Amino acid sequence: MQNYSRRIVQIVFYFAICLTNLIGQQPKQIEILHSNTMEYKKGINAQKLIGNVQFKHDDAIMNCDSAYFFSDENYIDAYGHIGIHQGDSLHLYGKFLKYNGNTKLAQIRKNVKLIDKETTLTTDSLDFKIAEDIGYYTNGGKIINANNQLSSKIGYYYAKQKMYYYRKNVIIINPQYVIKSDTLKYNTVTRTSFFFGPTTITSKENFIYCENGWYNTQTNISQFNKHAYLKNDKQLLRGDSLYYERNNGFGKAFGHIWLNDSTQKVISTGNYARYYEKPQYAMITDSAVFMQYNDVDTMFVHADTLISVATDTSNKEKIIRAFMHVRIFKPDMQGKCDSLNYTTSDSTMRLYNKPVIWTDANQMTSNYIELHMANQKLHTANFYTNSFIISEEDSIKFNQIKGKKMVGYFKDNELFKVDVFGNGQTLYYTKDKNTIVGLNKAESSNLTVFINKKSVKKIVFLTKPEATLTPLSKINKGESFFKDFKWYEKSRPTSKEDIFIWVVE
Numbered sequence: 001m002q003n004y005s006r007r008i009v010q011i012v013f014y015f016a017i018c019l020t021n022l023i024g025q026q027p028k029q030i031e032i033l034h035s036n037t038m039e040y041k042k043g044i045n046a047q048k049l050i051g052n053v054q055f056k057h058d059d060a061i062m063n064c065d066s067a068y069f070f071s072d073e074n075y076i077d078a079y080g081h082i083g084i085h086q087g088d089s090l091h092l093y094g095k096f097l098k099y100n101g102n103t104k105l106a107q108i109r110k111n112v113k114l115i116d117k118e119t120t121l122t123t124d125s126l127d128f129k130i131a132e133d134i135g136y137y138t139n140g141g142k143i144i145n146a147n148n149q150l151s152s153k154i155g156y157y158y159a160k161q162k163m164y165y166y167r168k169n170v171i172i173i174n175p176q177y178v179i180k181s182d183t184l185k186y187n188t189v190t191r192t193s194f195f196f197g198p199t200t201i202t203s204k205e206n207f208i209y210c211e212n213g214w215y216n217t218q219t220n221i222s223q224f225n226k227h228a229y230l231k232n233d234k235q236l237l238r239g240d241s242l243y244y245e246r247n248n249g250f251g252k253a254f255g256h257i258w259l260n261d262s263t264q265k266v267i268s269t270g271n272y273a274r275y276y277e278k279p280q281y282a283m284i285t286d287s288a289v290f291m292q293y294n295d296v297d298t299m300f301v302h303a304d305t306l307i308s309v310a311t312d313t314s315n316k317e318k319i320i321r322a323f324m325h326v327r328i329f330k331p332d333m334q335g336k337c338d339s340l341n342y343t344t345s346d347s348t349m350r351l352y353n354k355p356v357i358w359t360d361a362n363q364m365t366s367n368y369i370e371l372h373m374a375n376q377k378l379h380t381a382n383f384y385t386n387s388f389i390i391s392e393e394d395s396i397k398f399n400q401i402k403g404k405k406m407v408g409y410f411k412d413n414e415l416f417k418v419d420v421f422g423n424g425q426t427l428y429y430t431k432d433k434n435t436i437v438g439l440n441k442a443e444s445s446n447l448t449v450f451i452n453k454k455s456v457k458k459i460v461f462l463t464k465p466e467a468t469l470t471p472l473s474k475i476n477k478g479e480s481f482f483k484d485f486k487w488y489e490k491s492r493p494t495s496k497e498d499i500f501i502w503v504v505e
Helices: 002-024 496-500
Strands: 031-034 037-041 046-057 060-070 075-086 090-100 105-116 119-129 134-137 141-145 148-152 154-158 163-174 177-187 192-203 207-216 221-231 235-245 250-261 266-276 281-293 298-310 318-330 333-343 348-352 356-359 362-365 368-374 377-392 398-411 414-432 435-452 455-461 466-471
Touching: 060 090, 075 105, 090 119, 119 154, 192 221, 207 235, 235 266, 250 281, 266 298, 281 318, 298 333, 298 496, 318 496, 377 414, 414 455
Parallel strands: none
Antiparallel strands: 031 046, 037 046, 046 060, 060 075, 075 090, 090 105, 105 119, 119 134, 119 141, 134 154, 141 148, 148 163, 154 163, 163 177, 177 192, 192 207, 207 221, 221 235, 235 250, 250 266, 266 281, 281 298, 298 318, 318 333, 333 348, 333 356, 348 368, 356 362, 362 377, 368 377, 377 398, 398 414, 414 435, 435 455, 435 466
């Protein structure tokens, strides 16, 4: 019996708690704080209030010129000079208001204005959920935040998070740029825009496109993702992700980078880049490639790191530097070295540290090489210290030119003349009706070699020469090669894909 009584008490206590909770969850009644006149409209079961009308519901104060108050439904229809205030942080204005005290939904119409500490929103129709501090419009709205003016077809405002969410025809107008987007979130405190969908940013300096990313309109720092690119009147930069500081003109790019300089007809690619607008500077690494193109072909240069630096204020002239494991491919010219400089002002390429150049059948080496281009074709090549030019007759026979310094002359990228200065030496196979008959070795301080169709046709000795001709049958192996002879054919790139392969000799 005692256990049964105790059980009854527990059940009663449980239902008492539930009932208390239900009572506590009942919507709070709207309070009338003030009205100049008040009358009861029996037909519609409402109170009509006129003149300086003021209501209170929870922590919200509502003002209007006149209103119908349906106390049974806990509902208001209000007219004229509508104002809803929550403390000093949120203020709503309009001409007409429908307010449901049970759902705490305020529907404001005509000349609607929402003001918080950071932002002013204007629209013609706004619904605001006071309990959740969420407002939304579906027929166009405009927001002013600091020096940013935002507009969209559809907008949601989350007052607690200080966040706007916009959709359709989203536009941000700033004195420095204009942002257009399909879908955008905007934080009014940090003044940061978050993009979702196709987005453009247009300014005097450049044009930016992305389909995902963010832009802090206060610091002018941004990041753009998904099909992102940045372009100005001279350059186009693409990447999987672009980071940009507008005030500093500084940017970073990540993944599948493509930097096209249309003025210089230069394209640089890689997977990581750093970029400065003034003075113009770009550094690319991770599978970095520099390409110079024309209407005929393209020269590809790969290195561990590529750097492009403008040498004048107009950014028209540049120095392009390549560091570590440099490889060059062009259909009619290939090369490799440890580091390289290319100056666009004089179209000169400078190769350092064990450079090698190949043109057709010729391999050219020295301690330092300068390649002078004309119309993006090799015009002359200067070889400094330990200069060596080798061409292959067959797999074991090689024609060789050696000297301290040499200058090679090219036509259509084919070597046709070589000037040798200092310790000039030549070693080439002579022919009779295309049959090799002997090996001609000559030495002269200075000499000029004329080449036609890959073969030595004439040698002009500028100082008294020493020359010997050895019949083919009497050639010793040691006589067939000059000292320091090296054949680098295994290192020669034969396609643009080969520039990524580094062969250790």
